[in-house]
Amino acid sequence: MSRLPRSFFARPTLTVARELLGQRFVKLEGRRRLAAIITEVEAYIGESDLACHARAGRTARTEVMYGPPGHLYVYFTYGKHWMLNFVTEREGFPAAVLLRAVAAEEGAGLMRRRRGRSDHLTDGPAKVTQAFAFDKRWNGADLCARDAEAFVETNLPPADEAVKVGPRVGLGNTPEPWLNRLWNFSVQTTRSDHPKV
């Protein structure tokens, strides 16, 4: 089982987002291994994208997005939730792919404990970070380092006909054309802990 190298992330963000579908996101916690298949992602691309945090330019928060690809951009929102992104493109160009949903494969028991009594284990971006216990400390972590404790493993890609594209979610009053850019990618599945169709 091989891991996605930095060259995978150092490409156009839409390509990376689309090709992340079906791959396996892994976090090591000592002896424990949490793993899940990526089922929904969203692209945020550059300072001109008014839905991207980098629209405000380089700040302390967005610094990681300007850095080299293959790192995690983890930020806090809505007063309670953490969001996890994969930094993409070349160093100096701020872009990332938001991880919105996954399907648990390994460590589902631990994820369920962390999620409390909800049927929806990892079908939303804040649910994923809660189940995997990602927070501020992971901001800037390198997915491609030899000793990385979080990384993406290669897996069979989904069939083309199973892939859906749509507008990004939760952008509020972001103006057009950004509001309706089809930069959300998901795979249709049958289990309940997957994104809704």
Add this chain to the structure above:
DNA sequence: GGCCCGATACTCT
């Protein structure tokens, strides 16, 4: 199943 709303703290204006 869907809609509405409050929680909550961090970032930038």
Add this chain to the structure above:
DNA sequence: GAGTATCGGGCCC
């Protein structure tokens, strides 16, 4: 001081 890449509970079908 406002806005926010969300969630879960309460309610109503």
